[in-house]
Amino acid sequence: EYFENVISGNSDKFDEQDKVLRSPAIRRRILVTGGAGFLGSHLCELLLEAGHEVICADNFSTGLRRNIESLTRFNGFSLVDHDIIEPIDVEVDEIYNLACPASPPHYQADPIHTTKTCVLGSLNMLELAARNGARILQASTSEVYGDPQVHPQVEGYWGNVNPFGPRSCYDEGKRCAETLFFDFHKTRQVEIKVVRIFNTYGPRMRPDDGRVVSNFIVQALKGEDITIFGDGSQTRSFCFVDDLIDGFIRMMASPTSLTGPINFGNPTEFTIAALAEQVIELTGSRSKIVHRPLPVDDPRQRRPDISLAERELGWRPKVELAAGLVHTISHFDALLAQANELME
Ligand code: NAD
Numbered sequence: 001e002y003f004e005n006v007i008s009g010n011s012d013k014f015d016e017q018d019k020v021l022r023s024p025a026i027r028r029r030i031l032v033t034g035g036a037g038f039l040g041s042h043l044c045e046l047l048l049e050a051g052h053e054v055i056c057a058d059n060f061s062t063g064l065r066r067n068i069e070s071l072t073r074f075n076g077f078s079l080v081d082h083d084i085i086e087p088i089d090v091e092v093d094e095i096y097n098l099a100c101p102a103s104p105p106h107y108q109a110d111p112i113h114t115t116k117t118c119v120l121g122s123l124n125m126l127e128l129a130a131r132n133g134a135r136i137l138q139a140s141t142s143e144v145y146g147d148p149q150v151h152p153q154v155e156g157y158w159g160n161v162n163p164f165g166p167r168s169c170y171d172e173g174k175r176c177a178e179t180l181f182f183d184f185h186k187t188r189q190v191e192i193k194v195v196r197i198f199n200t201y202g203p204r205m206r207p208d209d210g211r212v213v214s215n216f217i218v219q220a221l222k223g224e225d226i227t228i229f230g231d232g233s234q235t236r237s238f239c240f241v242d243d244l245i246d247g248f249i250r251m252m253a254s255p256t257s258l259t260g261p262i263n264f265g266n267p268t269e270f271t272i273a274a275l276a277e278q279v280i281e282l283t284g285s286r287s288k289i290v291h292r293p294l295p296v297d298d299p300r301q302r303r304p305d306i307s308l309a310e311r312e313l314g315w316r317p318k319v320e321l322a323a324g325l326v327h328t329i330s331h332f333d334a335l336l337a338q339a340n341e342l343m344e
């Protein structure tokens, strides 16, 4: 009945049934790689709140201990300090493979390690899934579309990616990871869920993450110049973290036949200049806008076509940009206030 409602788009009923889905009728043992990162820590928290056992594996390259500190209150939580480019042996029912730096300055800092994380890391997690008969979800990315020539991006579009530019370690790494996921599914019957995530923001991003939303908010709160790369006419579509994590949970619980790839993102598109103006308005900042050179291979436009997620999962983001920004601004406000107290 649940899936009939999803397929027929009866979303009110879906919401009721979604609560049942989240309740731990069966307590599962779940590995979250990259669980100390921005998205991973929100996912771990939601899974623990639903009563599951969660093992967080992280090498803390971009993840933070403070993101998972509060999770020690759950007795089902455990942490393994582990780099997924090495194999790991744990007994699990499900795996969410999120480990990988996601911000351009961070994934470009050690590009070879980024490719290894995407490719060897995925291989190790797929071997683990095969040994355990576990379902595995891969955090893929809109970057597999590169600088897209099809707009909005549908899952059937193969993309426009430079194989050896500054973004390639991430883009091609994630593309190769998708190849591995589908080949493990075909040849070893591993149950896979490949989700292509579009720009997502929210509390627990690092102040020095380097991505545009956190950069603009931190600059605005500190009264520093807001750095628009290029003329600001390039576009992105920003999804609030809670909406995305809701999509992950629905995807993991979907029928085996739904492997993806499936787009998850907010379909409302903004120019980067418009984002800067919104941040200035919501923070009441006096920061000035300054322009810096556009990074090499920076995609011109990006917006997900989410009809597949709507049809198959009854999923659609609910949080509008202004509301999501207000939450994120208060996170950074609190963080900067704490840092100031420590300095005093
Ligand atoms: P993040 O940098 O905050 O988190 C990544 C986490 O992975 C960190 O905790 C980091 O320490 C850990 N990690 C990195 N390499 C590792 C390795 N080799 N072994 C173990 N742990 C490792 O980034 P995020 O935004 O939370 O992204 C999480 C995942 O989602 C990534 O795979 C990213 O590619 C994907 N994604 C995110 C977005 C987004 O907008 N947030 C968009 C597309 C895809």
Ligand code: UDP
Pocket: 103, 104, 199, 210, 211, 212, 213, 215, 216, 227, 228, 229, 230, 234, 236, 272, 294, 295, 298, 299
């Ligand atoms: N960007 C910007 N100023 C910044 C950081 C990023 O103008 O301080 C731009 C960047 O050039 C890109 C867009 O914002 O066009 C989104 O960048 P981000 O790094 O957040 O994500 P991605 O490029 O990976 O989508």
